[in-house]
Amino acid sequence: MNKNILVTGATGHFGKAVIGYLLQKGASPSNIFALVRSEEKAKDLKAKGITLKVGDYDNFSSLKEAFKGIDELMFVSGSDIVKRGKQHENVIKAAKESHIKHIYYTSFVRKNETQASPIALLARTHIDTEKAIKSSGTKYTIFRNNLYMDGLPMFFGNNVMETGIFLPAGNGSFAFALRNEMTEATANVILGKGHENKDYDISNSENITFHDIAKILSQISNKKITYTDPDPKVFKETLSKAGVPEEGIALASGFAEAIKQGEFTSDKKDLEHLLERKPTSLETFLKQMYAS
Numbered sequence: 001m002n003k004n005i006l007v008t009g010a011t012g013h014f015g016k017a018v019i020g021y022l023l024q025k026g027a028s029p030s031n032i033f034a035l036v037r038s039e040e041k042a043k044d045l046k047a048k049g050i051t052l053k054v055g056d057y058d059n060f061s062s063l064k065e066a067f068k069g070i071d072e073l074m075f076v077s078g079s080d081i082v083k084r085g086k087q088h089e090n091v092i093k094a095a096k097e098s099h100i101k102h103i104y105y106t107s108f109v110r111k112n113e114t115q116a117s118p119i120a121l122l123a124r125t126h127i128d129t130e131k132a133i134k135s136s137g138t139k140y141t142i143f144r145n146n147l148y149m150d151g152l153p154m155f156f157g158n159n160v161m162e163t164g165i166f167l168p169a170g171n172g173s174f175a176f177a178l179r180n181e182m183t184e185a186t187a188n189v190i191l192g193k194g195h196e197n198k199d200y201d202i203s204n205s206e207n208i209t210f211h212d213i214a215k216i217l218s219q220i221s222n223k224k225i226t227y228t229d230p231d232p233k234v235f236k237e238t239l240s241k242a243g244v245p246e247e248g249i250a251l252a253s254g255f256a257e258a259i260k261q262g263e264f265t266s267d268k269k270d271l272e273h274l275l276e277r278k279p280t281s282l283e284t285f286l287k288q289m290y291a292s
């Protein structure tokens with residue numbers, strides 16, 4: 001790799017794994033820089049020869065300082081849903097002023113871009129960030145990441161084999177993919193050629209519903225695991241009675257409704273092409289997760 005790339009969110013799951021794949025696929029640590037808020041948290045990266053740059057999306061001048069000498073930016077979206085609109089503006093402005101040549105950005109799949117989307121709150125920043133990157137004139141690659149398959153158990157709760165699945169997601173199908181495979185595909189793009197000014201849909205190659213998942217879990221456990229698709233109002237009341245905080249209820253309800261409306265269904269094979277193999281299926285993931 002004949003360029004200096006700075007990976008943001010490098011102490012998080014996604015950024016750290018991208019760096020891991022860049023190294024594994026032959027990039028020199030001397031070309032990789034990691035934006036971190038805490039050097040303490042990034043000792044493992046430093047030990048691998050990665051140069052740490054301390055910066056915070058909230059602090060514009062720290063970003064300008066961190067972007068000195070950097071050719072390309074692997075921009076991992078911020079995790080603070082409320083603050084990240086302004087944070088992302090800071091990152092893009094600093095990148096432009098620092099003459100960064102290419103921005104890779106972890107965006108989010110969606111179909112409905114209006115405020116009526118059940119996940120408008122999450123999608124809004126990604127839509128705005130994509131627009132800002134594109135209008136900055138910097139070359140870009142946008143990864144519209146589907147939901148992490150790794151997060152699927154959050155939709156079931158811890159005792160799915162006893163309780164079954166209880167979620168108002170109807171017969172909606174989705175193409176969640178493993179975060180680790182998303183990061184591998186991302187590293188392939190950074191190291192590859194011909195990805196300038198492209199939007200990729202990073203989704204699994206197959207779609208699945210919660211009915212399918214209940215069947216797979218039934219096979220794994222040798223007993224009947226049910227999928228109950230409650231009325232959304234009943235769902236909210238049930239979660240509230242179980243002590244789930246308001247925010248968690250809103251998030252779970254929004255995601256369930258989005259799944260029902262097909263927001264996470266995909267017929268794209270970008271992830272498969274970028275990985276040069278089929279992504280791990282939901283069935284394989286569930287077997288690995290629940291077979292023991």
Ligand SMILES: NC(=O)c1ccc[n+]([C@@H]2O[C@H](COP(=O)([O-])OP(=O)(O)OC[C@H]3O[C@@H](n4cnc5c(N)ncnc54)[C@H](OP(=O)(O)O)[C@@H]3O)[C@@H](O)[C@H]2O)c1
Nearest residue numbers: 009010011012013014037056057058077078079146147148
């Ligand atoms: N597609 C999905 O299913 C899905 C699910 C969850 C999240 N996401 C999005 O994908 C991103 C990456 O996912 P992940 O699993 O790697 O999340 P993660 O493990 O929570 O990592 C988030 C990273 O962002 C850094 N960060 C947060 N606020 C920052 C700030 N103000 N300035 C600089 N760095 C900041 C964190 O730094 P610290 O270590 O210092 O906190 C951490 O390194 C998330 O941030 C979120 O936008 C997608």
